[in-house]
Every structure is written in C-alpha cells, then in structure tokens.
Amino acid sequence: MEQEKTAINSPLKSDPVTWVEKYADYLYRFAFSRLRDEEIARDLVQDTFLAALQQVSRFEGKSSEKTWLTGILKNKVADFYRRQASKGITTIRTAETEQQNFFDADNGHWNTQHYPKAFGLDENNPLLLKELGGILNTCLKKLPALWFSVFSMKHMDDLASEKICMELKLTDANFWVIMHRTKLNLRACLQKHWN
Amino acid sequence: MTGALKKIIYNCKQATFLIEKRTLGKITAAEALQLQVHLAGCSMCRTYQKQSMLIIRLFTGFPSDKIRLDDAFKVKLQQRIEKEMNKN
Structure with missing residues (x-):
C-alpha cells in the first residue's frame, strides 16, 4: 500500500x-x-x-x-x-586553395605576405586576451563547418583523434591536414584583424 | 647533413604541420629533430608556434560562465514543455 x-x-x-x-x-x-x-x-x-x-x-x-x-x-x-562533416566536403576545396598561398609551392617557405608577425601583446593581460578572443570567435565562424567540428571536438571535448576520425569518417591523414589548415587559417585571420 | 634535414630548413609548411602534430599527438624522433633544427633558424615559425598555443588557450579558455540563454527564449521553452506535457 x-x-x-x-x-x-x-x-x-x-x-x-x-x-x-x-x-x-x-x-x-x-x-x-x-x-x-x-x-x-x-x-x-x-x-x-x-x-x-x-x-x-x-x-x-x-x-x-x-x-x-x-x-x-x-x-x-x-x-x-x-x-x-557530411556536407563539409565542398567547402574544403575553397579554403584549400586559399590556404595553399600561405607557403611557396616549391620549397614550402612562408610567402612574404603571410609571414607570421608577433601580435605584440602581453599574454597575461586579461583585457587584451578578451579582445583577441572576440576576434577569434569571428574567425571561427568563417571556418568550413567540417574544420570547425574537428577543431571543437579535439579541444573542447579532448577526444582522441581516432574517435574523431571514426565519428566523422575521416582518415588519420585527413585529420592532421584539417587540424593544420584550421590553425593556419585562424592564425592568419587573427593577424589580419588584430590592430 | 641528411636530405631530410636540408629539406626542412626552408620548409615552413612542414614545420608548422609538425608543430600541430606534436601539440596534439605524437611525432617521431626524426621529425622532432627536423623540427628542432628548423625552429632554431626560423623566427617566423617560432612566432607561429607561440601563437598556435595562444589560439588553443583562447579557444578553450572562452569565458562561458557569463553566457546565459535569453529570457524570452526560456519563457517560450517553458510554455512548449508544459504544452507537450499536457498532451500526454
């Protein structure tokens, strides 16, 4: 009862x-x-x-x-x-061509206009970091959807690359190429919009 | 100097790739040596490396604790849930 x-x-x-x-x-x-x-x-x-x-x-x-x-x-x-990931295949192509210009096609050296330059900021200044973080968010929005997914899964959930490859049906080689290109793009975008 | 080392000296594309791979996974001892040689002579890739780390820090250290779902959406969501419950 x-x-x-x-x-x-x-x-x-x-x-x-x-x-x-x-x-x-x-x-x-x-x-x-x-x-x-x-x-x-x-x-x-x-x-x-x-x-x-x-x-x-x-x-x-x-x-x-x-x-x-x-x-x-x-x-x-x-x-x-x-x-x-499944609809991201076409967007990769565009970003791929853009990204090739970062480096000399023959020897792989940075092309002059893409040289990484120091941001010239104190990395412990919370206000500057916040500003830079805001710019980063804008840059993240411009990434191909697949790249963003890979980047976020790796960094926010700290997933093993094998797990991400399985989830998104990527090869290990694809995974590293995407991580590399994502970082090159984000860094270039930050440099372009900082100062 | 071996061919692989000679090649890496100017190859910032390969060096930045190895920087990413080392940060998140593993690189071989030979790759680690190549990268070390490259970075010793390339200030641009040293800048890249520093900024690459900073980007991860900015991304993961995103101050999400200040983010809230807006109230209007919450009200609608609440109504939706109550409506769905009454259906059953």
Whole structure:
C-alpha cells in the first residue's frame, strides 16, 4: 500500500516543469562553447528538452538529472558535427586553395605576405586576451563547418583523434591536414584583424 | 647533413604541420629533430608556434560562465514543455 502511494505521488523521477529554470543556462553554455553559434546552441537545448520529455518515464534517477540531460545534449551535438562533416566536403576545396598561398609551392617557405608577425601583446593581460578572443570567435565562424567540428571536438571535448576520425569518417591523414589548415587559417585571420 | 634535414630548413609548411602534430599527438624522433633544427633558424615559425598555443588557450579558455540563454527564449521553452506535457 505504502509503495503504491509513493508511486502515485511521484510517478516521475524528474519534473520537466523545473528543467528550464534549473538547467537551461547550463545546457546552453555546454552547447554554445562547443558550437559558438547562438541559434544552433538554442535549438539544441530545445531539442534536448523535447527528447528528454519523450524519455522521462524511463529515467530512473540512477544518474543525476543534469548528467542525464547533458548526455542527451551530447548526442545532439555529435549528430550536429556529423551532419556538418557530411556536407563539409565542398567547402574544403575553397579554403584549400586559399590556404595553399600561405607557403611557396616549391620549397614550402612562408610567402612574404603571410609571414607570421608577433601580435605584440602581453599574454597575461586579461583585457587584451578578451579582445583577441572576440576576434577569434569571428574567425571561427568563417571556418568550413567540417574544420570547425574537428577543431571543437579535439579541444573542447579532448577526444582522441581516432574517435574523431571514426565519428566523422575521416582518415588519420585527413585529420592532421584539417587540424593544420584550421590553425593556419585562424592564425592568419587573427593577424589580419588584430590592430 | 641528411636530405631530410636540408629539406626542412626552408620548409615552413612542414614545420608548422609538425608543430600541430606534436601539440596534439605524437611525432617521431626524426621529425622532432627536423623540427628542432628548423625552429632554431626560423623566427617566423617560432612566432607561429607561440601563437598556435595562444589560439588553443583562447579557444578553450572562452569565458562561458557569463553566457546565459535569453529570457524570452526560456519563457517560450517553458510554455512548449508544459504544452507537450499536457498532451500526454
């Protein structure tokens, strides 16, 4: 009898009405830090809550609500990366030609106009770093979608390159070429817009 | 000097590739030596290396704790959830 009563009083181990207040900001930060796009991050948070609603009756409270919801969001982010990877093939071509000009085609030396120049900033000055970080965010938006996904998976989730290659169907050689080109592009973009 | 070492001295493309690979994964002892020789003589790639590290620091150190989902979206989200719940 007692058990039955408890079951009726709390049929669910998680109350969806409280989710937005408790977890929306956290989940949004999680998504935004990986995607760097407000709209996509918001959509994924919404998708996460809606997917969670479908599964809530099966949530047994073995992990915390937060861990459970974050797990759902992680899958959404991974799906997003995979979709980006599958449509990213064409954008690589354009950025590839642009990037070839960084170096002399014969000996691989930097071309004069692309010489890395010191930013000339104190790397411990938080204000300057913040400004540079803002520029970096703009530069990240210009990356081919696939490159951004690879870069973010590596750095935000610290995934092994083998795992990233498997998720995005890349070869090991592709992976390193993408990491290299991404960094060359970001660095050049920062240099162009700094000062 | 071996051919591989001679080739690397001017090859900033290869050197920057090795910098990235060393930061995130592994390079061979021979590659590490090539890179060392290159960096010893190439201030541009030393600048690149420093900036490459800085970019990672800027990217991962992004101050996400100040970011919040906007209130209007939250209100809509709350309504949507309540509506979905009433359907069941």
